[in-house]
Amino acid sequence: MLQLVKISKTFNPGTVNEKKALVDLSLELQDGDFATIVGSNGAGKSTMFNAIAGSFYPDRGHVILDGEDITFVPEHMRSRYIGRLFQDPMLGTAPHMTIEENLSVAYLRAGTGRHAIFSRISAKEKKLFRETLAQLNMGLEDRMKNPVGLLSGGQRQALTLLMATVVTPKLLLLDEHTAALDPGTAAKVLDLTKRIVKERNITCLMVTHNMNQALELGNRTIMMDSGNIVFDVRDKEREGMTVEDLLRRFAEDTGDSFNNDRILLSTEGGV
Amino acid sequence: MFITTGIIQTALEIGLIYSLVALSLFISFSILDICDLSTDGCYTLGCAVGAVVTIGGHPILALFLAMAAGICSGFVTAILQTRFGVQSILAGIIVNTGLYTVNLAVMGFSSNLSIFGSDTVFSLFKALNPSKAWGSWSPLVLMIIILAIVVFVIHWFLGTRLGLSIRATGDSRAMVRASSINPGFTITVGLCFANALTGLSGALIGQFNKSSDINLGTGMVTIALASLIIGETFSKKSQNMLWKILSVIIGSCLYRLIVSVALRLNVPTEAFKLVSAIIVAVAIAAPQARELILLHRQKRAAMKENLSEGGER
Numbered sequence: 413m414l415q416l417v418k419i420s421k422t423f424n425p426g427t428v429n430e431k432k433a434l435v436d437l438s439l440e441l442q443d444g445d446f447a448t449i450v451g452s453n454g455a456g457k458s459t460m461f462n463a464i465a466g467s468f469y470p471d472r473g474h475v476i477l478d479g480e481d482i483t484f485v486p487e488h489m490r491s492r493y494i495g496r497l498f499q500d501p502m503l504g505t506a507p508h509m510t511i512e513e514n515l516s517v518a519y520l521r522a523g524t525g526r527h528a529i530f531s532r533i534s535a536k537e538k539k540l541f542r543e544t545l546a547q548l549n550m551g552l553e554d555r556m557k558n559p560v561g562l563l564s565g566g567q568r569q570a571l572t573l574l575m576a577t578v579v580t581p582k583l584l585l586l587d588e589h590t591a592a593l594d595p596g597t598a599a600k601v602l603d604l605t606k607r608i609v610k611e612r613n614i615t616c617l618m619v620t621h622n623m624n625q626a627l628e629l630g631n632r633t634i635m636m637d638s639g640n641i642v643f644d645v646r647d648k649e650r651e652g653m654t655v656e657d658l659l660r661r662f663a664e665d666t667g668d669s670f671n672n673d674r675i676l677l678s679t680e681g682g683v
Numbered sequence: 684m685f686i687t688t689g690i691i692q693t694a695l696e697i698g699l700i701y702s703l704v705a706l707s708l709f710i711s712f713s714i715l716d717i718c719d720l721s722t723d724g725c726y727t728l729g730c731a732v733g734a735v736v737t738i739g740g741h742p743i744l745a746l747f748l749a750m751a752a753g754i755c756s757g758f759v760t761a762i763l764q765t766r767f768g769v770q771s772i773l774a775g776i777i778v779n780t781g782l783y784t785v786n787l788a789v790m791g792f793s794s795n796l797s798i799f800g801s802d803t804v805f806s807l808f809k810a811l812n813p814s815k816a817w818g819s820w821s822p823l824v825l826m827i828i829i830l831a832i833v834v835f836v837i838h839w840f841l842g843t844r845l846g847l848s849i850r851a852t853g854d855s856r857a858m859v860r861a862s863s864i865n866p867g868f869t870i871t872v873g874l875c876f877a878n879a880l881t882g883l884s885g886a887l888i889g890q891f892n893k894s895s896d897i898n899l900g901t902g903m904v905t906i907a908l909a910s911l912i913i914g915e916t917f918s919k920k921s922q923n924m925l926w927k928i929l930s931v932i933i934g935s936c937l938y939r940l941i942v943s944v945a946l947r948l949n950v951p952t953e954a955f956k957l958v959s960a961i962i963v964a965v966a967i968a969a970p971q972a973r974e975l976i977l978l979h980r981q982k983r984a985a986m987k988e989n990l991s992e993g994g995e996r
Binding site for chain 1: 843861866
């Protein structure tokens with residue numbers, strides 16, 4: 413279970429560029445929740461992810477994961493149990509290392525002991541990587557010795573997803589991870605995401621700019637504005653909700669109309 | 684004869700000793716993507732520490748202590764950039780400057796030290812066999828043995844989980860943080876490892892030349908970079924780590940051969956630094972120049988095609 417307790421973060425405080433990115437943000441995510449997050453640019457979606465992942469420490473408030481206060485746990489320690497995907501597929505993988513080497517670096521999260529720092533990738537692990545890659549149906553299992561830089565963006569993002577989940581995380585953060593992919597590949601990566609999250613019952617937060625996606629995926633939709641959550645619908649209440657309902661709720665709750673072209677444009681198409 | 688066996692032999696001996704510095708930069712520059720400018724000072728440090736211990740009568744221990752000194756130097760450079768946010772180039776320069784005094788202190792505040800009369804690893808190895816041929820080839824054999832061990836260790840190390848983490852650190856910082864690796868730790872380990880090699884190289888050159896000089900390391904980073912870049916042209920397309928490591932050594936020997944040729948052409952010693960710099964610049968610029976020439980040819984071919992097509996119409 414993830415709890416954010418009154419988190420605040422201000423960038424460049426005391427200067428003309430002061431930006432209150434998060435203002436007393438609180439959120440509780442139950443185990444197995446799959447929440448989609450929508451909101452205009454600058455609403456604080458990525459900032460919230462950064463606070464959860466530990467890219468920076470919040471000015472005030474607490475981040476609690478499974479009862480443990482991790483507010484000041486460094487990012488690399490948190491990544492043992494928090495998986496994260498970015499919009500840019502190039503960020504999640506090391507281009508000059510082979511697929512196999514990338515996976516084994518990700519597999520370091522598996523822990524200690526047997527996995528001492530001077531140990532090598534075992535044949536058993538290679539087999540595990542092969543089987544994991546085969547799930548993708550991209551033929552990557554036969555290219556394990558190829559450098560990742562040779563893969564397409566979609567393949568790289570799919571690989572990043574595998575790397576983030578090769579050791580099941582307590583929490584998976586998806587920051588518009590299909591936005592930079594072509595529609596066909598995006599659908600494929602999204603299907604894979606749904607399958608992995610469902611199979612292993614991973615608690616998951618996903619930022620999206622596609623309103624249909626926001627309502628169809630997972631069991632909960634959260635809308636953010638000006639560094640806080642403006643509304644949060646789940647399960648029953650969310651069923652039957654349309655994109656129009658969502659936009660109206662936004663206008664009612666913020667007293668403002670939705671002013672993001674990208675979102676308004678993407679309401680037209682399907683998932 | 685323009686190039687004698689003797690010249691090639693010396694070039695190989697020195698090339699192999701210098702290749703340790705090139706391998707050091709291979710780890711810091713190519714793998715970690717950090718420009719470690721403390722190389723010059725660290726090399727002299729290795730030489731100074733090695734010389735003092737050799738004079739003390741422990742030539743083999745000298746090599747290990749020089750490596751330990753290199754590790755300390757690398758550790759300081761690493762801590763400056765990982766803990767205190769000093770830019771990596773600046774961290775190297777700061778350490779390099781500080782090392783000048785440290786090196787002087789190690790050598791008892793004299794600017795050079797002679798180790799004539801003391802046993803060195805080279806003299807010990809030579810003494811194994813009294814034959815004349817062995818006498819002249821033993822330094823080369825010893826260097827090949829040392830390099831074989833070093834190559835084995837680097838190759839083994841880069842295949843371990845820690846080695847993979849270090850490689851990932853230089854390749855994709857974002858990915859590393861998402862994989863529970865502390866980049867501060869991997870950078871520190873990588874720089875310590877790299878500088879141990881630089882220190883070893885310094886100690887070996889000291890024993891080889893039977894002297895240590897405070898200005899020995901000046902320009903070392905340029906020479907090593909040149910060797911590295913010459914070497915990397917051989918292994919650009921390869922994914923094989925062993926070949927990448929070996930090509931660095933080949934690059935270093937090649938660089939020495941080029942320098943030997945320059946010396947044979949009676950280049951005056953005063954001009955030597957300039958010649959070195961030109962060799963380095965040419966080595967680094969050559970691949971790009973080749974691309975430019977190819978592009979130019981392609982353009983001309985395309986223009987010709989255009990003209991002939993126009994003529995037909």
